[in-house]
Amino acid sequence: MDDVWSNKAWDDFKQFFPNNGNGSRVVVTTRLSNVAVSVGSQDPYSMNLLDEENCWNLLCEKVFGQGGCPYPELEQIGKDIAKGCRGLPLAVVVIGGLLAKSNMTRVYWESVAENVNSFANSEDNEYCLKVLYLTYNNLPIHLKPCFLYMRVFPEDKMIKASKLIRLWVAEEFIKPARDKTLEEVAEAYLKDLIHMNLIFIRGHKPGGKIKFVGIHDLLRDLCLRESNRENFICISRVQRIYRIKEDKSKCYLCHNGGFSINERIDVTEIHVGLKSISPATVLVCKACKSMYPHLIRLRWVKVFGRPGGKLLQHTKLRYISFGRSSENISYEKATLSPFTLSLLWNLQSLYIKSNIVRPKKVLPSEIWMMPQLRHIHISWAALPDPMNAQDTTIVLDNLQTLSKIPDFKCTKEVVERIPNLKELKLDYSAKEEWSYYSLHNLAGLQKLESLSIGFALAEASESLTSLLGSITFPTSLKQLVLIGCAIPWEDMSIIGSLPNLEVLKLYWLAFFGDEWNPVEGEFLRLKALSLRACEPEWWRAEDIHFPSLEALTLEFSGVLKEIPSSIGDIATLKLIRLRYCNEHIEDSAKQILEEQRSNGNESLQLVICHRDRF
DSSP: OOOOOOOHHHHHEEEEEHOOOSOOOOOOSSSSSHHHHOOSSSOOOOOOOOOHHHHHHHHHHHSSSSSOOSSSHHHHHHHHHHTTTTTTTTHHHHHHHHHHOOOOOOHHHHHHHHHHHHTTTTTTHHHHHHHHHHHHSSSSSTHHHHGGGGGGSTTOOOEEEHHHHHHHHHOSSSSOOBBBBBHHHHHHHHHHHHHHTSSEEEETTSSOOOEEEOOOOHHOOOOHHHHHHSSSHHHHHHHOOSSEEEEEEEETTTTTOOOGGOOOOOOOOOOSSSSSTTTTTSSSSSHHHHHOGGGOOOOOEEEOOOOOTTTOOTTTEEEEEOOOOOOOOHHHHHOOHHHHHHHHHTEEEEEEOOOOOOOEEEEEEEGOOTTOEEEEEESEEEEGGGSSSOTTTOOTTTOOOOEETOOOOOOOHHHHHHOOEEEEEEOOSSSSSGGTTTTTGGGTTTTOOOOEEEEOOOGGGGGGTTHHHOOOOTTOOEEEEEEEEEEEEETTTHHHOOOOOOOOEESSSSSSEEOOOOOOOOOOTTTTEEEEOOOOEEOOOOOGSSOOOEEEEEEEEOOOOOOOGGGGGGGOOOEEEEEEHHHHHHHHHHHHHHHHHHOOOOOOOEEOOOOOOO
16 A cells, blocks of 8 residues: 555555454555554564665666666766765656656766756656655645755755754744743654655764754755745845955845855855845845845844954844854954844844854853843853843743853852753863862753863863862753863762763763773663773773663774673664774774674674774
8 A cells, every 4th residue: 555644544444454364464655654653563664765876776777677787888977867866766766767768878868967856857747846745735834834944955965953953943933832942842843854754864963863964855946946936935046155245336146246156155144244234235236135125034144254343233133153264353342242232132042153262251241131042152252140130030041052161150140040951061271170160050950961061181180180079960961071071980980870861972081090990780871972082991891881872982092902892792782983993992892793793683883993003
């Protein structure tokens, strides 16, 4: 039974099949993962995108009716065409039918290879799009804008799931739900689109969460056509601004005035004018301002180049992101003055990334008077004392992310102002003792799930080895990253006792000492363990010490003598990943894999990135 669209359709139909116990079966196909799970008596078989080899084999079958290409001069071009189908069998079948009817000339095949999508949608009255539209038309109304928004990303883009979710929230595509944050609802929307096979997973985080997603080129074409038809996003198809020049004779939308390839705009990086409150004053000509009046209502902006002092004074902005720059640009003067912040009362996300090493500054106290804030990433400015704000009663209930904040002082007043924080990334210098930073108050962040603490190795000193004695972790913690903290291995039990910890990453001398002796009954839920230039000489671990471990990663390891053989006996272990490790570690990993294979364990995978031996 092909292409079932709902559980009800199957329930209505299956009553006509007698259950007489003779072992007969019904094969059901569907595009919806939730339907596949509910209608089947066994786990569904997932049809993934084809790899290049299978794409090529399928294309040959459709074009020549056999495996392989009988025309040597067309073989490489044909493989390029198969690659251009991006693994989608539907595209391969349509293109194959088109090529089978051709006169097999090299010129024609080259023209197909140059634009596979156009040819896939040109035959049989755009057959591919008609098939894909069936899925789009069956989307719930609340998912359609989220799917159409995928058009703003370039073809083949690895899209960070967390960024996509934040942009959906900033665009107000997400409906509030009781007892859930907007980000949690948006994540559910993303999973729904994945289950409907409109968006594909392209990478996971340690622990299993989705890290990167993508969209097939043909589905992106559907987004372009449908969004144009509905006037969903009305902006011209242009590229990225890499540098901004104050030239009123140019327009970055219609390309009036001429541009080099490095001066064009990307639709994904919606832009603003150079020194104007209006986001379409300097960079856009009068004709384009009339054609695209919505630009005045920009809700988010990403800027490349040298900003002016009034650049971000726009009350409707919800998402601000500055790209990295090698220039000595004073971003703090352009964006973070008290006057500027006072105008950004709708701001939800503030990202300022810079490669420049500059003296640490303090954010204006007005930051505590912006209750719409949800995400902050600034590596060169510390949080101010909330008691210095004009209104000391405002609570940032929506704030979920504080990232790369230097020398974070976790006072009781700070914790009370950010009660719903989920992700916290901190960097510390060697100026003060750990006790100075009041990290024992972290226990008050009862919704914190991810914590990263980094310490400059060049500044490491014995006086700062008491981090674990000065900190109290919230029991809600699921991910912990420690960098350069120089903690003795014998203190690991403090971390191992965290009841919900699933991901632990220890980088660059986070711990030190010759031996790590894990204790039974700890790390009960740990799924992913990563050690980067942070390993003991002897690791006395057994399978009972990490009963839920799924992935073990070792990087830049030259001290560890071997991976304990009992690690391979962990029933849940799926992956051992080695990167730049010594030969003893690699040999022990290979021995573990060999033993598991001999015991019938085919699920364990070993990935090794080779380099010169230590």
